[in-house]
Amino acid sequence: MVLSRKTSLVFNKKCKTSYCRHFCLLMNNLSFKRMSQYISFSSDFTNFWIPCIVINNLINSPSWKSELIAKWAWSLFALPVSGRVFLALRRVGVACVSRSLLMISGWFEVQVWIMGNTVTRDDFEWVYTEQPHYSRRNIILAKHPEIKTLMGPDPRLKWVVTAMVLTQLLCCFLVKDLRWKWLVFWAYVLGGCINHSLTLAIHDISHNVAFGNKDALRNRLFGIFANLPVGVPYSISFKKYHADHHRYLGGDRLDVDIPTRLEGQFFSSPFRKVLWLILQPLLYTLRPLLVNPKPWTCLELLNAAVQLLFDAVLVWLWGIKLLVYLLSGSVLCMGLHPISGHFVAEHYMYLKGFETYSYYGPLNYITFNVGYHMEHHDFPSIPGSRLPQVRKMAPEFYENLPQHDSWTRVLWDFVFCEALGPYSRVKRRLPTDKEK
Known part of the structure; x- marks a missing residue:
């Protein structure tokens, strides 16, 4: 899949913590016609929650085929880090760079779930x-x-x-x-x-x-x-x-x-x-x-x-x-x-x-x-x-x-x-x- 383009960035300033809503289109020339993902996360530094990622794949038809929801709270290292970098960059006005970081990390979370399930062992x-x-x-x-x-x-x-x-x-x-x-x-x-x-x-x-x-x-x-x-x-x-x-x-x-x-x-x-x-x-x-x-x-x-x-x-x-x-x-x-x-x-x-x-x-x-x-x-x-x-x-x-x-x-x-x-x-x- 290739990240094709990015769309809007919306802030809700009325909330206690700000929220970033980021949309992107993911294209796959082989099997997928279109993929969209929705990312929403809390930016509170003291309680940083992993976004809920919902992936809807359109495969040769106009109906949604599948849905995937990511884990809560530190389920992936890359996304919290990029989220924190995003908040820091937003403070100094570098919005375009921060958006790219979020899109890349969100796409990476998608790949993690596509690659396979978690380990079944919980002890030595x-x-x-x-x-x-x-x-x-x-x-x-x-x-x-x-x-x-x-x-x-x-x-x-x-x-x-x-x-x-x-x-x-x-x-x-x-x-x-x-x-x-x-x-x-x-x-x-x-x-x-x-x-x-x-x-x-x-x-x-x-x-x-x-x-x-x-x-x-x-x-x-x-x-x-x-x-x-x-x-x-x-x-x-x-x-x-x-x-x-x-x-x-x-x-x-x-x-x-x-x-x-x-x-x-x-x-x-x-x-x-x-x-x-x-x-x-x-x-x-x-x-x-x-x-x-x-x-x-x-x-x-x-x-x-x-x-x-x-x-x-x-x-x-x-x-x-x-x-x-x-x-x-x-x-x-x-x-x-x-x-x-x-x-x-x-x-x-x-x-x-x-x-x-x-x-x-x-x-x-x-x-x-x-x-x-x-x-x-x-x-x-x-x-x-x-x-x-x-x-x-x-x-x-x-x-x-x-x-x-x-x-x-x-x-x-x-x-x-x-x-x-x-x-x-x-x-x-x-x-x-x-x-x-």
Whole structure:
């Protein structure tokens, strides 16, 4: 549908709060001849109500075919924001801009309802059992003790990561004179993929597979080096919280990989789930601070200092564009991007009773085999480069498990399937120290 034209704007000054009545015509060359929508909302800043949107579609006849009424009060983020902007703009006389904002946001609300219904789940999948990977590890090792030979550091990892960091620095030099639109384009297509891959290298390094468990400090320092192109300090904090993710998988207030209740309640429609995917970098940053805050460590401060120094030197040498290239690549590629499908594919409950899933597709080649996630949780000390061998050595423990064949399809199903949403996670009430 294309927004064709706008009509009148009427204010009722006699009311305690002003009302905006806005009409627009929506045209669709394929199936709809004409669509009109009526929007009415209260502009009281202390009690801002979502408008009632009624859509009447005329399909090949003069009679109205359908009617749709939007939800009350904050049913969509875009409309309240644009409404507030409208009120601010109206005060300074920019009426035409404010009308356009209302028409766009109203049209967007229409699309939200057309896209599908809200998620049917209203809570997490609560269980009272221990996570399955401890017992699986013992059973698999009892039958296939040769898997222990795969444990230990990966001597090639440090060279691969170093090459990726240098490649990203070369890319910075090559894109420094590009126009902004092409800078963002290459950040999404190339630079973001490298940065996302580096975050997964940091994931491997957090398991001490770069230099081995006996040299943990070198692993932490190398993680700080791998962190440089990402643009924000990430490596040390990730290590601190990721250990809890493995130890207390699904643990209430311990595994910060699980969305909050606010996320589960708000991001429940198809459009909002798309927004949730876009906001993944921000949510992954804020969630640990809100759910399970921990004191800063000296290594975290070092990580932050080194990263800020690197960013400052980059801006001083080549300008702000390069920092925008790195940061936008990290944000965009860890948001709505095919590679980001692994965030959802790993633990979201696509099939009841299963909380960890593997993906064996080609994107594993550029993501350090993070798709082999069932194998990784069974054996966290095995480097990603050797996880395919785990599956080959013990096929009876992996071949018959549910698995994903496309991360893009994972994202599509997550958005449009009513049974899937941020609440689609297995969560555990772990016993407290007193209960133990």
